[in-house]
Amino acid sequence: xxxxxxxxxxxxxxxxxxxxxxEKLIEHISKYGxxxxxxxxxxxxxxxxxxxxRLRWINYLRPDLKRGTFSQQEExxxxxxxxxxxxxxxKIAAHLPGRTDNEIKNLWNSCIKKKLKQRGIDPHTHKPxxxxxxxxxxxxVSSEKxxxxxxxxxxxxxxxxxxxxxxxxxxxxxxxxxxxxxGKEVLLDQFLAGHETAxxxxxxxxxxxxxxxxxxxxxxxxxxxxxxxxIFSTSMASAPPPTCFDGAAVGNWFEGDCFAGGRRSGAExxxxxxxxxxxxxxxxxxxxxxxxxxxxxxxxxxKWLEYLHGALAPAPQTLFSAGTQFAGNCFSNWxxxxxxxxxxxxxxxxxxxxxxxHHQI
DNA sequence: AATCTTGGCAACCGCTCCCCG
DNA sequence: ACGGGGAGCGGTTGCCAAGAT
Numbered sequence: 001x002x003x004x005x006x007x008x009x010x011x012x013x014x015x016x017x018x019x020x021x022x023e024k025l026i027e028h029i030s031k032y033g034x035x036x037x038x039x040x041x042x043x044x045x046x047x048x049x050x051x052x053x054r055l056r057w058i059n060y061l062r063p064d065l066k067r068g069t070f071s072q073q074e075e076x077x078x079x080x081x082x083x084x085x086x087x088x089x090x091k092i093a094a095h096l097p098g099r100t101d102n103e104i105k106n107l108w109n110s111c112i113k114k115k116l117k118q119r120g121i122d123p124h125t126h127k128p129x130x131x132x133x134x135x136x137x138x139x140x141v142s143s144e145k146x147x148x149x150x151x152x153x154x155x156x157x158x159x160x161x162x163x164x165x166x167x168x169x170x171x172x173x174x175x176x177x178x179x180x181x182x183g184k185e186v187l188l189d190q191f192l193a194g195h196e197t198a199x200x201x202x203x204x205x206x207x208x209x210x211x212x213x214x215x216x217x218x219x220x221x222x223x224x225x226x227x228x229x230x231i232f233s234t235s236m237a238s239a240p241p242p243t244c245f246d247g248a249a250v251g252n253w254f255e256g257d258c259f260a261g262g263r264r265s266g267a268e269x270x271x272x273x274x275x276x277x278x279x280x281x282x283x284x285x286x287x288x289x290x291x292x293x294x295x296x297x298x299x300x301x302x303k304w305l306e307y308l309h310g311a312l313a314p315a316p317q318t319l320f321s322a323g324t325q326f327a328g329n330c331f332s333n334w335x336x337x338x339x340x341x342x343x344x345x346x347x348x349x350x351x352x353x354x355x356x357x358h359h360q361i
Numbered sequence: 362a363a364t365c366t367t368g369g370c371a372a373c374c375g376c377t378c379c380c381c382g
Numbered sequence: 383a384c385g386g387g388g389a390g391c392g393g394t395t396g397c398c399a400a401g402a403t
Binding site (some may be wrong): 014015016017059102150 | 364368369370371374
C-alpha cells in the first residue's frame with residue numbers, strides 16, 4: 001500500500017531534498033531533459049522515485065519559477081480564478097506565470113482563505129457570509145471540492161481575467177466538437193463575435209481585450225482571422241487573452257500558453273531562433289500541444305508582429321507598468337529588444353496598423 | 362528559559378487520466 | 383476493447399521556524 005511501482009524496486013529516500021540531490025537533478029535535466037520521469041532518478045544517480053523528482057523539479061528547481069511573495073494583483077487574480085475554477089489549482093496556476101499549483105494551493109489554504117473570511121466572504125462560495133454565523137459555515141463545509149462548478153458560481157466582474165476563464169468554460173462544449181480546420185474558424189468567429197463591438201466606440205467593459213479588442217478595432221475580422229488562427233495555437237481556443245488591459249494581464253498573456261503556440265511554431269524554428277521567436281525574452285516550457293501547430297507562413301507572422309509592434313509602440317510602458325515583476329521585465333526587455341525584428345525582416349506597417357490604438361481604449 | 366501554538370511550505374499519497382501496445 | 387504504465391492533479395501530512403504563553 002502507498003508508494004508507487006517505481007518505489008518498490010529499491011530503498012528510496014524520502015523527505016527533504018539535500019543540496020547535493022538538487023544539484024544532481026538540475027545537472028541531469030539541464031543536460032538531457034527529464035524525458036521519462038521514472039528513469040530520471042537512475043540516470044541522475046538519485047535514490048528517489050521518479051515522481052519525487054518530477055515534483056521537486058516542477059515545484060522548486062525549474063528555472064522559470066518566480067519565487068518570492070505573491071503580489072496583491074496575483075492574490076486578487078487567484079481569488080477571481082478560484083471563483084470560476086474552484087480548487088483546480090493547476091488551471092489557476094496556468095494563468096499565473098512562474099507560479100506552481102502547489103504554491104497557489106498553499107497560499108490559498110494558509111493565507112487567502114483567512115483573508116476572505118476576515119472580510120466576511122465565504123472562501124468556498126465567494127459570497128458574503130450570512131450574518132448570524134452558523135448557516136454560512138455549514139453550507140461551506142458541504143462541498144469545497146469543485147465549488148465553482150455548482151449553480152452558485154459567482155459571475156466574475158466584467159473586464160477581469162476571471163471573466164475570460166468563465167467565457168472559456170461556457171464555450172467548452174462548443175470547443176469539444178471542434179477538431180481542426182474549419183472548426184477553428186468557427187471558434188474564432190464565436191470568439192470574435194463577443195469582441196468586435198470593442199472597436200465601435202462603445203464602452204463595453206471588455207474593450208481592453210488584447211489583442212483582439214484592439215485588433216477588432218482596427219482589423220476587419222476576416223483579416224484578423226487569418227493570422228490569428230495560423231499564428232496562435234489551438235490552445236488559443238481554450239485560453240483567450242486577458243480582458244484586463246493592464247501590464248500584468250498583458251504580461252501574463254504574453255507568457256501564457258496562447259502566445260506560446262505562436263512563439264514555438266514552424267516559422268520560428270525555421271529561423272533557428274533558439275530562445276528567439278516573437279518575444280525572445282520569454283522562456284516557456286515546451287508543450288507538445290503547441291508544437292503541433294504550424295504557421296501559415298512567415299508573411300502572416302510578420303504581419304502579426306508588425307501589428308503588435310504598432311499596437312504597443314505608442315506607450316509600451318503603459319502596458320507594462322502595472323503590477324507584476326514580469327510586467328516590469330517585459331518593459332525593460334522591450335526597451336532592450338526594440339526593434340525586435342531583425343533588420344532584414346523589417347517591413348513597412350500597412351496603413352491599417354498605424355492607427356493610434358489608445359484613442360480607441 | 363521552556364513549552365506550546367501557529368503559519369508557511371515542501372513533499373507525499375492516492376486517485377484519475379491518458380497513451381500505447 | 384482492454385490492461386499496464388507513466389504523468390498529472392488535488393488533498394493531506396509533516397517539518398520547521400517564529401511568535402505567544
